[in-house]
Amino acid sequence: MLLERYPQKVTLKDGTELVLKAMNKQDERALIDFFEGLEEADRLYLRNDVSSYRVVREWFNNLNYNRVFPLLAIHGDRIVANATLHRKPFGWMRHVGEIRIVVSPDFRKKGLAHTMFTELIHTAAEAGLDKLTAEMAASQTSAIEVFRKMGFKDETTLKGYIKDARDKVHDLLVLTLDIE
Amino acid sequence: MLKEYPKEVTLKDGSKVTMRPVVREDEEALYQFFKVMSKEDRLYLRDDVANREIINGWMENIDYEKVLPILAVDGEKIVADATLHRNPHGWMRHVGEIRMSVAGSHRGKGLARIIAAEIYQQAVGFGLDKLVAEMLTIQKNAQRVFERLGFQEEAVLKNHGMDATGKKHDLIIMSNDVTTLWENWTEFSESVSGTWNMED
Numbered sequence: 001m002l003l004e005r006y007p008q009k010v011t012l013k014d015g016t017e018l019v020l021k022a023m024n025k026q027d028e029r030a031l032i033d034f035f036e037g038l039e040e041a042d043r044l045y046l047r048n049d050v051s052s053y054r055v056v057r058e059w060f061n062n063l064n065y066n067r068v069f070p071l072l073a074i075h076g077d078r079i080v081a082n083a084t085l086h087r088k089p090f091g092w093m094r095h096v097g098e099i100r101i102v103v104s105p106d107f108r109k110k111g112l113a114h115t116m117f118t119e120l121i122h123t124a125a126e127a128g129l130d131k132l133t134a135e136m137a138a139s140q141t142s143a144i145e146v147f148r149k150m151g152f153k154d155e156t157t158l159k160g161y162i163k164d165a166r167d168k169v170h171d172l173l174v175l176t177l178d179i180e
Numbered sequence: 181m182l183k184e185y186p187k188e189v190t191l192k193d194g195s196k197v198t199m200r201p202v203v204r205e206d207e208e209a210l211y212q213f214f215k216v217m218s219k220e221d222r223l224y225l226r227d228d229v230a231n232r233e234i235i236n237g238w239m240e241n242i243d244y245e246k247v248l249p250i251l252a253v254d255g256e257k258i259v260a261d262a263t264l265h266r267n268p269h270g271w272m273r274h275v276g277e278i279r280m281s282v283a284g285s286h287r288g289k290g291l292a293r294i295i296a297a298e299i300y301q302q303a304v305g306f307g308l309d310k311l312v313a314e315m316l317t318i319q320k321n322a323q324r325v326f327e328r329l330g331f332q333e334e335a336v337l338k339n340h341g342m343d344a345t346g347k348k349h350d351l352i353i354m355s356n357d358v359t360t361l362w363e364n365w366t367e368f369s370e371s372v373s374g375t376w377n378m379e380d
Contacts, residue, residue, distance in 0.1 A: 045271065046271070047270050047271040047272075048267075048269065048270050048271075049269040049270065052269060055269055090227065090228040090231070090234060091226050091227045091228060092226040092227075092316070092340075092341040092342055092343075092351070093226075093340065093341065093342070093351075094342060095342050095348070096340060131339065131340065137271075155337060155338070156335035156336070156337065156353075157335075158334060158335060158353065158355075159334070160309075160310065161272060161275055161310070162271045162272065163271060163272070163273060163274050164271070169274075172272075174335075174337070176337070178339075
């Protein structure tokens with residue numbers, strides 16, 4: 001991964017200036033704050049139990065940019081978005097990467113997800129990946145729209161694969177994008 | 181849940197194997213298990229099992245919460261390996277994935293079904309609702325084995341699986357409803373070929 005690209009200043013379409021950087025061990029506290037700042041509606045569908053200190057601590061103990069490349073958007077001293085590229089350098093799906101993006105409620109609709117996605121697609125291409133996936137609950141219509149606008153297509157819906165924070169079951173939508 | 185192991189099982193040809201969870205000391209035997217697999221079988225395995233580092237990495241990080249490998253052992257040799265993969269804290273905490281391999285020497289003896297039944301029992305014990313299995317479209321045998329276990333095709337992801345030579349295949353996702361299976365448990369266990377003796 002070309003870490004020489006980071007940190008990087010970006011300006012959003014509304015003029016907001018942010019810094020993009022690769023997450024490191026020092027960011028643990030700020031990341032916990034970021035997740036705590038999400039609304040309940042957002043946290044309902046998060047794939048990992050981010051309220052568990054143990055879960056988050058495990059991430060920081062096992063940072064490995066070849067498996068998970070975590071890109072952060074920083075405003076002042078706050079993390080306002082977290083976008084990750086997940087891959088397995090060996091095995092069946094070594095040519096496939098999964099993208100996850102979470103943006104703070106007060107930084108949405110500014111094109112931030114798209115900006116971060118563009119960075120991750122660059123990283124994915126450099127890593128030799130040729131397919132990207134994004135997974136979300138079929139009911140997460142806003143998130144689905146963001147990915148569709150970035151060119152992802154619905155590939156399959158897996159029935160009852162997700163349980164939300166309230167233990168309600170939802171279908172999982174897998175969106176994919178072929179990259180050259 | 182794991183107190184019931186080791187268990188001795190009799191296969192339909194009368195031979196016996198011992199079922200038990202993997203432990204750290206099994207690294208060499210596991211490496212050998214994959215090493216003696218035919219090149220063709222290994223071509224389509226999802227992980228690079230010929231790579232000692234990969235096997236070592238698994239063995240250094242055994243965590244039954246996330247990955248529970250059950251082995252079938254014949255003397256010193258591992259003859260089958262089935263793993264139950266799950267994420268107990270995540271949004272798919274009610275879903276488990278099953279992966280299995282049976283040694284060429286032990287096929288046609290009903291071992292796949294026996295070892296899958298062990299995984300089912302564990303899945304039920306963990307409160308999982310659904311079991312999934314993934315395979316490349318070219319792996320017709322695997323599809324048949326899982327169909328006989330009651331799995332149904334759920335989705336096909338295009339060009340999602342790359343074999344050892346770098347050739348892409350479609351990836352099939354098959355699934356099975358654990359709760360339904362448990363209700364039909366008697367029916368299922370009777371359909372498992374071979375006598376199944378459980379000795380304490």
